Structure formats: structure tokens, C-alpha cells
Amino acid sequence: MTLQSLTRAWEPMSYGFLDASAKREIRRKMLKAIAVPGCQVPYASREVPMARGWGTGGLQISCTLINPRTRIKVIDQGADDSVNAASIRKFLARVSGAPTTNDALEADLIQSRHRVPEEVLREDQVLVLQVPNPEPLRPVQPNMSIARQMHADADYGRMWLQLYEQIVRSGRVMQGASYPSLVNGRFVMTPSPIPRWDVPKLHMARHLTILSAGREKRLHVVPPFTRVEPLVFDDVPYRVEDHGGLTCQRSGARGYFMNEIPQDDGSSIHEVSDSDLGVKTIRRREGEAVAIGATWYENGEMTS
Template identity: 80%
Template sequence: MSLAALTRPWAATSYGFLDASAKREIRRKMIKAIAVPGCQMPYASREVPMARGWGTGGLQVTLTLVNPRSVVKVIDQGADDGVNAASIRRFVSRVSGAAETWDTLAATIVQSRHRVPEEVMREDQVLVLQVPNPEPLRGVEPNISIARQMHADADYGKLWLTLYEQIVRKGRIMQGAAYPSLVNGRHVMTPSPIPRWDVPKLHMARHLTFLSAGREKRLFAVPPHTRVEPLVFSDRPYLVEDHADLVCRRSGISGYFMNELPQDDGTSAFEVSDSNLGIKAIRQAEGEAVEIGATWYLNREMSQ
């Protein structure tokens, strides 16, 4: 037996960077995730040309879905021009031949870190969310084996207790990003570190959402028209961030999630977090024929 007999002949990198075996495995796990909404599916997370914790899970799902007819949009904290977003978008385009875009309406695949676009996504679009920590029970049960058993038993008492303690001690639920949510009435998931503002966008949405954690080797999904209900008590309604009355200093639009920019005089200015929405609003105000799609929030209230 020789070493040559145990190895395959050299071949160029597989289409879309990932080898066929990796894609088959991820696709199988994606189908299972769709069949059991919100349930975490383990997969053999492959090495990709970026560091763990910088979106490797989302990148692997995107590379599995992409084809030359795809149009890819990548955002980082709402911005299309961030270094991480631009690098991922360029890499996906180069290894697949897919087109790049900043426009949510033109994209077929939207990969995002920590935000859901403000414009409503359609049935023919897929949202891929990068997830650093997919386990909602980690804060209350560090033993992963016990946490798995709690998911199997739908035993989320410790999670409810944590939320109750926050109300007792602080007067309100302090959970900000990654608010634990019940999917399809069965599994509790952590919806990535998206703000509370974005969680209602996943409820009964028309698009398919995948959430993938490459470092933790877990992925889960929210299929179209699936209930996503934040964990709240009946006498304590779910509240989003109080951004409805804030005005973007660049585009002049309001009623959307804003980034706070501290100023030298101690005050704060605000810019709309969805950068492409702000760009569209500016171009539209200047007289250009730019289409702004329907948004999740209308007149500062959830409309969809």
C-alpha cells in the first residue's frame, strides 16, 4: 500500500469553495432544520478562509445555496460597506460567479450579521443570519448535555425564571439582542444577536431564514409562515427599542432602527442602521427614480 493509492489526484478547488461532500451534508441538515423549526442541527463545520467567529457559519450556508444565477447581499450591523461584509460578498461572488448587490429588493440571498433588513423580504429570497452562540440555555445551563435534554423535554423553566428575575430586580426584562423566542410553539431559539426591533420580522415572514454558527457547529431554521414568539409574560408585553421618534441625520427618515453616534458636545446624533435604506431615501429626495420596498415598520409601528 502506497501513499499515492490512499490519496486522490490533484483537482482544482470545488465550485463555490466547499467540496461536494460538505455541501451534501449541510444541505441534509438544512432540510432537517426546515422540517423541525428552531431545532439545532449539528454539522461538521468546514474550514473557510476567515477566522472562526467572523461569520463562518453563515458563509458555509451561503456557499451551499449560491449558484451563478444568485444575487448576493451581505450586511454587517446593517451596513453593506463594512470590511467584513464587503470581504464576504466579494469572496462569494468570486468562487461562485454570483452577482453582488446592496439592494435588498434585488438580492436572492441576504447574509447578515446582527440585523434583518428594514425592507420586507419576499418568498423567493433567503435570509442567512450569522450566529455566534446558538444555545439559548447556555446562560442558565452550561452543561450542554443537560441543555440538550431540556430542549427534548421542552423544559424552559430556567429561562422563564431568568426573565422573571430581571423584572423583579430591574422592573423590566433587560434582555436586549438575541431575545429568546419560541418557534412554531415548540423549540426556543436564540435569533442571532439581532436587536429586539428585528425579532418580530421573523414572525410569519414570507422568506426562509437560516441561522448558522460555524464555531459551535450548529444550524437551525425558521421556515416561511412560521410563528416566532418572543418569551414574554401575559402582563408584560414585548417591547422593542424606543427608536420610533428618532430621525436620521443624513437621510431625514424616521421610524426605523437607528445607530447612535456620540458627539463632541455630549449630545447624540442618529443614522438609520440599514445603510442602503438611507442611501435610497437620499437618492429619492434628490429626484432619482429609486424604488423603496414595503418596510416591516410603517408610520413607526409594526405593519406586517
């Protein structure tokens, strides 16, 4: 027996870019985060060929989970064709040999920046959300050592006070994206900068959601069939964006989250934020047999 027989041939890069040690560590941390839903778990965030703050946390999770049979979908603010989404999708395909898709129904692994697809995800799908700031207490407690102690004590009084002050000053809760939510009745998390529209999609969902912040070196998880409840007062109900009456100017889709596009004359038109859903709607309108899955919302109202 020789040393050479016990080692693999030299390769310029590990499969999936990350080395085996990094993947083992991230897998262990993901399992811990699954066991304690909503709890922030630190990990040794590695360097990847992308600037921190542009999706390095989500990219490391995807590189850890990916294999040659994993079908990948990457979206950025709902769009499949943005520069960020296209770059990450191309990188993941190049380092893994995995196929890619724009269809949420065909994907096994969906990496997203700031949106959850409109079509309901299945049990066998994994959603990876890029998170710039995983700490919901940072606006009320900038000292992270004290913030972690507050999480340990389930001391979220300052967050409730912040929401109360918004109601007193503005008549409603002004928190838009990253709405603080209680996971499994224990930890408050920030669900990435997804809009309020998307937060109810995480509640008792069938899919696994992994939220990772590469710059902050922390991840947290929402396992399947886990309660995710936005922080609200009993007499001030949670409200999503009022997009139920808006119609997509290109596809005609109605009742979904829309992007507002200002026009030269001062008016605005709207396009459905989930670009794949818009493309499917157009293709179906033109007579193609296109499968559109069940959606979380219908006419602006949650279906379940």
C-alpha cells in the same frame, strides 16, 4: 471506458469553495432543520478562509446555496460597506461568479450579521444569519448535555425564571439582542444577536431564514409562515427599542432602527442602521426614481 473518462479535470478549488461532500451534508441538515423549525441541528463545520466567530457559519450556508445566477447581498450590523460585509461579499463573488448587489429588493440570497433588512423580504428570498452562540439555555445551563435534554423535554422553566428575575430587579426585561423566542410553539431559539426590533420580522415571514453557527457547528431554521413568539409574560408585553421618534441625520428617514453616534460636545446624532435604505432615501430626495419596498415598520410600529 477509462478511469480518466469518469472523472472531471483537476481544478484547484471546488465551485463555491466547499467540496461536494460538504455541500451535500449541509443541505441534508438544512432540510432536517426546516422539517423541525427552531431545533438545533449539528453539522460538520468546515474550515473556510476566515477566523471562527466572524461569520464562518453563515458563509458555509451561502457557499452551499449559491449558484452563478444568485444575486448576493451581505450586510454587517445593517451596513453594506463594513470590512466584514465587503470581505464576505467579495469572497462569495470570487468563488461562485455570482453577481452582487446592495439592494435588498434585488437580492436572492442575503447574508447578515446581527440585522434583518427593514424592507419586507419576498417568498423567493433566503436570509442567512450569522450566529455566534445558538444555545439559548447557555446562560442558565452551561452543561450542554443537560441543555439538550431540556430542549427534548421542552423544559424552559429556567429561562422564564431568568426573565422574571430581570423584571423584579430592574422593572423590565433587560434582555436586548438574542431575545429568546419560541418557534412553532415547540423549540426556544436564540435569533442571532439581532436587536429586539428585528425579532417580530421573523414571525410568519414569507422568506426562509437559516441561522448558522460555524464555531458551534450547529444550525437552525425558521421556515416561511412559521410562528416566532418572544418569551413574554401576559402582563409584561414585549417591547422593541424606542426608535420610532428618531430621525436619520443624513437621509431624513424616520421610524426605523437607528445607530446612535456620539458627538464631541456630548450630544448624539442618529443614522438609520440599514444603510441601503438610507441611501435609497437620499437618492429619492434628490429626485431619482428609486424603488423602496414595503417596510416592516412605519413610524416605529409594525405594519402587520
